[in-house]
Amino acid sequence: MSRIGFVGLGIMGTPMAANLVRAGHEVLGHDVDAGRVGQLVAAGGTAAGSVAAATEADVVVTMLPDSPQVEEVVLGPGGVLEHAKPGLLLVDASTIRPDVAERVAREAAERGVRALDAPVSGGEKGAVDGTLSIMVGGATGDVEAARPVLDVVGGTVVHVGPSGAGQTVKAANQLVVAGTYALVAEAIVLLEASGVDPAPALDVLAGGLAASRVLELKRASMIAREFTPGFRIDLHHKDMGIALAAARDAGVALPVTGVVAQLVAAARAQGLGALDHSALLMVLETISGRDYR
Amino acid sequence: MSRIGFVGLGIMGTPMAANLVRAGHEVLGHDVDAGRVGQLVAAGGTAAGSVAAATEADVVVTMLPDSPQVEEVVLGPGGVLEHAKPGLLLVDASTIRPDVAERVAREAAERGVRALDAPVSGGEKGAVDGTLSIMVGGATGDVEAARPVLDVVGGTVVHVGPSGAGQTVKAANQLVVAGTYALVAEAIVLLEASGVDPAPALDVLAGGLAASRVLELKRASMIAREFTPGFRIDLHHKDMGIALAAARDAGVALPVTGVVAQLVAAARAQGLGALDHSALLMVLETISGRDYR
Numbered sequence: 001m002s003r004i005g006f007v008g009l010g011i012m013g014t015p016m017a018a019n020l021v022r023a024g025h026e027v028l029g030h031d032v033d034a035g036r037v038g039q040l041v042a043a044g045g046t047a048a049g050s051v052a053a054a055t056e057a058d059v060v061v062t063m064l065p066d067s068p069q070v071e072e073v074v075l076g077p078g079g080v081l082e083h084a085k086p087g088l089l090l091v092d093a094s095t096i097r098p099d100v101a102e103r104v105a106r107e108a109a110e111r112g113v114r115a116l117d118a119p120v121s122g123g124e125k126g127a128v129d130g131t132l133s134i135m136v137g138g139a140t141g142d143v144e145a146a147r148p149v150l151d152v153v154g155g156t157v158v159h160v161g162p163s164g165a166g167q168t169v170k171a172a173n174q175l176v177v178a179g180t181y182a183l184v185a186e187a188i189v190l191l192e193a194s195g196v197d198p199a200p201a202l203d204v205l206a207g208g209l210a211a212s213r214v215l216e217l218k219r220a221s222m223i224a225r226e227f228t229p230g231f232r233i234d235l236h237h238k239d240m241g242i243a244l245a246a247a248r249d250a251g252v253a254l255p256v257t258g259v260v261a262q263l264v265a266a267a268r269a270q271g272l273g274a275l276d277h278s279a280l281l282m283v284l285e286t287i288s289g290r291d292y293r
Numbered sequence: 294m295s296r297i298g299f300v301g302l303g304i305m306g307t308p309m310a311a312n313l314v315r316a317g318h319e320v321l322g323h324d325v326d327a328g329r330v331g332q333l334v335a336a337g338g339t340a341a342g343s344v345a346a347a348t349e350a351d352v353v354v355t356m357l358p359d360s361p362q363v364e365e366v367v368l369g370p371g372g373v374l375e376h377a378k379p380g381l382l383l384v385d386a387s388t389i390r391p392d393v394a395e396r397v398a399r400e401a402a403e404r405g406v407r408a409l410d411a412p413v414s415g416g417e418k419g420a421v422d423g424t425l426s427i428m429v430g431g432a433t434g435d436v437e438a439a440r441p442v443l444d445v446v447g448g449t450v451v452h453v454g455p456s457g458a459g460q461t462v463k464a465a466n467q468l469v470v471a472g473t474y475a476l477v478a479e480a481i482v483l484l485e486a487s488g489v490d491p492a493p494a495l496d497v498l499a500g501g502l503a504a505s506r507v508l509e510l511k512r513a514s515m516i517a518r519e520f521t522p523g524f525r526i527d528l529h530h531k532d533m534g535i536a537l538a539a540a541r542d543a544g545v546a547l548p549v550t551g552v553v554a555q556l557v558a559a560a561r562a563q564g565l566g567a568l569d570h571s572a573l574l575m576v577l578e579t580i581s582g583r584d585y586r
Binding site for chain 2: 098121122133135156158159160161162164165168169171172173175176177179180182183184186187189190191193194195196197200201203204205207208209210211212213214215217243246247249250251252253254255256257259260263284287288290
């Protein structure tokens, strides 16, 4: 069993850390909001008063909102790299820009720290159930060393390439998911505006080449305009920014993703940020002057 | 058993008509290209020298390339409506504009002919195997009357609404399919340009919320750049035109579909029209200056 520092105890981080406690690990939990540590302590974890305290461990897992927080917590003054003992394994489960993940890995290596980018998908339910999909970038030996920890929080753990590759795959995942919501939304708008009942129509689509997990899981709630998250528009907006930054960095143009990203931005601009990402449907309705409220 | 006229013996029509023969129906086959009738005759069908001859039947099935051909064969001089006996059941299996399907149904009703729009999906394989998905628009009684015929050529037959609704659902299907190809293509471009092996990456995507039938069936051939049709870009280009015409007719704007339609048009402009629709990947590569040849 390992001693694991866990930094970032939000909606995803808290159940992930609790699963590590349940698996027998000693977990030193930290969050900028000290109030959030209580839930982990109740689950059998230990409160760490600072990043430095959480770094007194063999493995540090970070689960933070975005690239700037990871830069601050890992690279900044008082951060993980400043306090790490050589050989520390750093697993960043946050979804951030691939280039930042590469920089973290580079600076970590200079300090003798082994860093992995390990963004997850599967949402709060996957975090609670320990069934997250984890896309891991980094050196093979480091991925193997981290596997006992990753296997506790994840159901599917795939080593997809060197440092940054995990984040690139997550970006690809998020652009496909948002785009699929936009396509299903446009299908619903066309069907309803044409006077066609979308329920049997989408049943047909879900049985053919148009089938997708989004259609399978979300067509009923989208038709009913039930947009309780789930995964919030605000977070998907952040992820679309990461996808387009990754594309810029790789020197490619993604025209469909560009349009979809602007539609997600519109959802946020229309005050829908706290709703489920399937609420992209409301943006497509608004564009065509169809009132959704 | 019925006497069935079948007009349009192309890649789809010939196996559909042959399945009707096999099910015990008398099939009167016609095509503008008389040479195409031979295969049906060899399968046990009867050659009809004209549309009028094929219309000497209880049911007429049309399987034609596009809206103008349906207007000509059904509404034009010497066409189905001119020769139909009252009570004839007209099943148009072509993929055409919903407004044309509505007009066909309206003019058919004036002649005492019962018309259904019944576009299919499932491709040549579905036509040969008799497992097509069929989206049927029309009156409930007429759909029930046609069901013995539809069940021979289709595996899934869904009555989706009144006249034109079948075509609207087909249009929605085609916009989702083309859009999904574009999204998977952009994911592949981003991954490869970032130096990430797309095979394990797309395996991860196919296991989560980004999953789709397109990813399931086509990711390996897309990564390998194998674009043997399947369903040709030329035909999907036609269908995107139908989807945008349907949107215009319904008074809605579909921004993602608009972009995707232009990418399909680009594929055609680049001489890729005879390749499988998954060849949309080549367009996304060209846009980013990545050579695919």
